[in-house]
Ligand SMILES: Nc1nc2c(c(=O)[nH]1)N[C@H]1C(S)=C(S)[C@@H](COP(=O)(O)OP(=O)(O)OC[C@H]3O[C@@H](n4cnc5c(=O)[nH]c(N)nc54)[C@H](O)[C@@H]3O)O[C@H]1N2
Ligand SMILES: Nc1nc2c(c(=O)[nH]1)N[C@H]1C(S)=C(S)[C@@H](COP(=O)(O)OP(=O)(O)OC[C@H]3O[C@@H](n4cnc5c(=O)[nH]c(N)nc54)[C@H](O)[C@@H]3O)O[C@H]1N2
């Protein structure tokens with residue numbers, strides 16, 4: 001018997017770095033996945049999750065055929081039967097058409113989850129794929145993740161997708177708030193092996209400072225120290241730093257005004273927040289904050305960055321404005337070693353240019369807005385159940401809203417109350433368990449793709465990579481784009497498929513062409529990868545910023561809405577009872593959001609559940625011990641978890657990891673055995689549960705009480 005063995009260069013689609021991987025294929029089966037040493041950018045770097053994706057690919061619990069529910073959705077566990085694609089399509093289309101005729105197009109809601117945003121050939125077509133469904137009810141993890149940045153950039157730079165990244169390759173000083181690069185590899189910046197880049201800053205005589213309520217794993221003698229900030233107070237920290245720079249250390253006003261408008265309006269706001277005033281609520285010493293301001297100001301090239309730890313607080317959008325203002329006033333915005341727009345294939349910020357006019361409109365839940373057309377996830381139960389225009393059907397693509405959005409019981413009831421739920425996934429996830437139809441998607445070893453996300457200007461070292469389908473899809477799995485396009489067709493609507501079976505690559509080719517490339521050219525390159533030219537940082541002002549005057553808007557009008565809560569929150573924090581616990585979010589390196597939970601290799605030792613981490617001092621004050629079962633309650637709900645003592649936390653901050661609570665996914669045998677608990681049952685829902693400026697849902701700094709479970 002002869003066997004054939006071949007190697008295929010591909011890349012990981014789990015998180016943003018997109019690490020190069022080498023797949024070994026024997027007899028049309030992938031038998032090995034390893035870091036790709038030949039990759040021009042990653043050079044053999046990947047984390048263990050990328051390599052473990054082979055177990056996702058081989059997982060016997062994966063979906064292989066479309067499934068149709070037989071029992072009522074009120075029953076927690078689905079009773080599913082296989083059904084052909086043709087029958088599923090015809091039935092879903094008929095029901096969707098009927099629901100939209102009866103209740104209007106907005107009776108259908110979309111939830112497009114995080115993994116699809118890593119798929120270039122899906123994401124490039126996301127708008128075209130959703131348009132035929134004619135609904136305006138779009139939800140996605142943005143409002144749990146980085147809506148503060150999207151709304152912020154739209155106002156500040158005139159484009160939702162312009163996010164000047166810290167130039168880690170050349171910075172002498174790096175200020176990193178609310179991120180744990182060692183564990184999560186950062187977000188809205190694509191960087192290979194971020195820890196090595198941060199260590200190199202120190203090696204060349206520079207400095208990194210982390211701002212975090214936890215002494216995170218990323219902080220080592222080779223990287224830098226952590227300033228242990230009180231949860232959800234970064235906006236005051238940043239205001240204090242900016243105040244010090246603007247009013248004490250000094251800045252080049254002519255240069256700043258050449259590149260920023262409305263500077264005086266901003267300074268008027270910042271004037272009220274000297275370090276002496278903000279230090280108390282941040283829990284940091286005046287001198288600690290002052291030192292950051294001085295060092296940032298003095299550094300030849302200083303870069304600044306924030307991630308989910310700040311985004312998910314109550315004032316992430318304002319924090320994002322202050323962050324860029326610090327960069328601007330110190331001359332670091334659009335400068336090598338500061339914060340840069342790293343043009344990849346093309347400057348694409350014009351495609352998400354801000355629309356004219358006031359984004360806010362009246363609803364039964366107040367005067368609110370959407371961001372990029374998406375609603376705040378924590379308002380889903382309220383919107384779904386509004387009597388005058390209820391949501392009746394939900395279409396979920398690569399998402400697990402039941403676990404990833406705020407709200408426990410309220411959210412479950414809202415989804416349960418729908419007439420039709422359709423889920424496209426690799427797995428019968430907790431959300432899929434509530435569905436009428438569960439549709440099997442291909443994984444990224446089974447589909448061809450190009451990492452066009454590089455066109456977002458956030459790749460530290462820009463590159464474009466093509467991957468073929470390493471092996472053909474197993475069973476009846478189909479690509480997500482195809483499933484949506486086929487469903488639109490079945491509903492009698494225009495469809496991407498009208499342009500042919502490879503229509504999803506047309507727009508990808510267009511993007512590549514803007515960078516002088518094509519799929520055919522990439523195919524001929526080593527690792528099918530092109531290193532892209534590094535753009536002059538001036539491109540930020542020359543081409544990327546979409547404001548008419550090509551300057552940063554230092555105080556866009558919508559930010560007026562932030563000011564009352566800035567004062568009110570400060571008052572609240574100043575008066576807070578000393579023992580008040582605040583829940584913060586953190587990730588671990590053994591899981592990725594709510595998925596990859598079904599891999600035995602990732603459920604070892606301490607990683608078999610998601611505990612509540614608490615500082616020993618806080619535990620002692622409550623008579624609690626390591627391993628105790630504790631009850632955690634917030635204004636939204638209560639859950640029980642195991643207590644784990646963690647002296648890396650700032651006292652007063654307690655932490656949990658989201659994405660657990662897999663009891664509701666019995667088809668995932670490993671995940672269910674190590675189910676953990678859904679920490680989002682504690683995240684608030686309803687009006688007031690999100691930052692009105694950005695729709696960012698509040699997930700960090702949630703007041704909680706903790707006591708021994710009964
Ligand atoms: N292993 C792993 N990697 C991942 C993911 C995963 O689930 N697992 N998810 C991926 C996704 S979708 C994303 S968006 C990225 C996110 O990447 P990151 O944003 O870097 O995510 P985290 O590692 O959760 O880091 C958030 C940090 O914020 C800190 N924090 C909490 N509250 C506050 C606060 O009030 N102020 C400050 N300054 N800090 C605070 C937490 O202690 C934590 O260290 O990670 C991606 N990579
Ligand atoms: N409390 C709290 N909640 C959070 C966060 C937090 O820090 N704290 N973080 C938030 C963040 S940053 C994010 S990004 C969201 C993530 O929220 P979601 O995107 O809703 O959830 P994921 O856990 O990423 O689940 C993605 C689903 O997609 C499936 N999947 C994976 N690959 C594919 C594919 O190729 N095709 C299809 N069809 N399905 C696929 C997986 O099996 C999984 O069921 O969670 C948010 N929720």
Ligand code: SF4
Pocket residue numbers: 012013014015016017018019046047048049050051185
């Ligand atoms: S860092 Fe992210 S992209 Fe790279 S291998 Fe790990 S999970 Fe995959």
Ligand SMILES: [Mo]
Pocket residue numbers: 114141145187
């Ligand atoms: Mo995310």
